[in-house]
Amino acid sequence: MSVKLMQGNEAIALGAIAAGCRFYAGYPITPSSEVAEVMARELPKVGGKFIQMEDEIASMAAIIGARVGGLKSMTATSGPGFSLMQENLGYAVMAEIPCVVVNVQRLGPSTGQPTAASQGDVMQARWGTHGDHPIIALSPISVSQAFDLTVKAFNLSEKYRTPVILLTDEIIGHMREPIELPDFTTVEKYEHVVTEPPETYKPYSNRTDVPPMAAFGRGYRYHITGLFHDEVGFPTQRLDEVEPWLERVNSKLERNPDDILLYQADYQPGARVAILSYGATARTARHAVKQMRARGEKVNLFTAYTLWPFPEKAVEALADSVERIIVPEMNLGQLALEVERVAGRRKVTRVNRANGEMVTPDMILAAMER
Template sequence: MGRKKSPVSEGILKGEFFMSGDIACAEGALSAGCRFFAGYPITPATEIAERMAERMPQLGGVYIQMEDEIASMNAVLGASWGGLRAMTATSGPGFSLMMENLGLGIMTETPCVLVNVQRGGPSTGLPTLVGQGDMMQARWGTHGVYEIIALSPSSPQEFFDLTVRAFNLAEKYRIPVLVMADEVVGHMTERVVIPEEVPYFPRRKPNFPPGDYSSFQPGEDLIPPMANAGEGYHIHVTGLTHDERGYPVTDEITQERLVRRLVEKIRGYKKDIIILEEKGVEGAEVVVCSYGISARVGLWAVELARREGIKAGMLRLLTVWPFPQERIREVASKVKAFVVPEINYGQIALEVERSTGGRAEVIPISHMGGGLYEPEDILKAIRKAAR
């Protein structure tokens, strides 16, 4: 797999490699301390599972292939409460099956990572070909009121980096974090540099004895410390609306207190959570706003536009959810238009439109999946918007 053999200390790779996005994702997880993977084979995410099956035993971690994606998601939640950093990886149909228990993870504030290497849909759709149609599902796929964190890589290197980041955000905010990749990023092979050390946010442990502990009593930062199973705290964890002790209390007041906190603990930290990459946004007339593989094509289109003398800029969403509406609004007051290419019929484009508040035009560029845009498609829209 590696072009260069790198020294392996304690089984974690370090150095420069030539690897696919899926493999980089798996290695990113391992570098971040992930020691539990549960999954179910599905194209185009299977390579992550295969890599984990090979690597986990080398690192004393657990790989288990479950009977379906519902089970995989649940095993991941269970493993997190068992004290391990845990993840699963899937694609469209499997992502749909995970939705219910993604909600359990949100409600029970269970840190874990869920990777979706998106393919064309709906249904079985295009198993081997690219899509970005699950972006709204990532935001709204499980029922109820909540916030979610979703990251979107545009390259194998970024797939590595954002997987590491996903684990840290998951622990920091006690929430399942989604890595919304796509088939092209998953399968493309590029140079990936694995650093000596990656950032590590440890689990927030209670610093008081079992008797004084309420499993869901938040600190001032709205996030409760987390005792794992087997530590003597006798925690109770339920998907029902619950009080600070974790006991079910199904009434309006408890719902208000709990769910508002679950939302606010993400909304209140958007500055920390959101990362954007901007190129030439200041002074631009037209900004291409995109994510994942579409952003790479978009960036090339921006380059072409600039060569033609058009003041074009690029705003790439590495964090898609929570949505950076404040920044979009700011930019909207200075530009004529946003061009939003994505491999769906306009999902993030709607968010951009909402965020601009009518201050700038929003031009969605839609593609039903199975392939990528030509930069020319995006360039045409940029030219038109700049006129």
């Protein structure tokens, strides 16, 4: 292993290849374009396919189709493109097609500011596509973790047959930091094993949380639709078929919290205040916490790597440990809504910056005085 200096976006692309991604479809957009650049250069070297699509609607459709055909797939975009992907993202949820969608957040709404940083798509990642649905969103705090969480995104996506959103930001995407890349052959990869013969295979069997997925073109045939469907995939309106599906799909993530909910809780006995953050802002939070601790002040630090599903039990424990939780974000208060839901509004102090610039350590320190 050797140390390289690399952008977060490059680390995401390499993480995808290490995780077994062999299909990328996308439409370049700042600040995510380096993901496409690296994929275009590196995927063909490992026998993968890169397609530049006509837009993000088609990109999302293409990665779903590729995975149905048996290739692990990914796309990368930013806010405007992520908006266009919402419809097909819901389709992937409904049809339980694994895929990874990278959103390198920039300042919005609309085309906003391409090179300005933001964490403004947190709620869109959760609720951007219509209807109740499960979703996983992971958010790295460093270049090195951008690689690791991309691998994790693929594995969770496969294991739970759900799209996973890698929700990063312009800071992490464009920042260069040292990273030691592992030998890609040693990287853990989740693969579906289908033991059932094609005649009796049920792609949407409700007997387990996640039925194994057979790829098309290998003797397995089944129906795929965005309509509610029965265990073999055909549309149905029968409640005795719809309800087991609803129950299974909407609880498959929450039944496996230890696997999915990634966070770091750094407690100091006697602390009365905690800081909770994620993404690039987590770096600022750490900076502020180290300053406070150097002055002898006690403070708890909670870093969320999984934003969705929200790690509510862990945040509940955090809320029980302190009188106040400070939530800095590069938006007008999005994950803070979840923290408030769990901890109660009066316990939460928001620190917001939504002008394209990072939150600073001083802004967090000032909130301590409030």
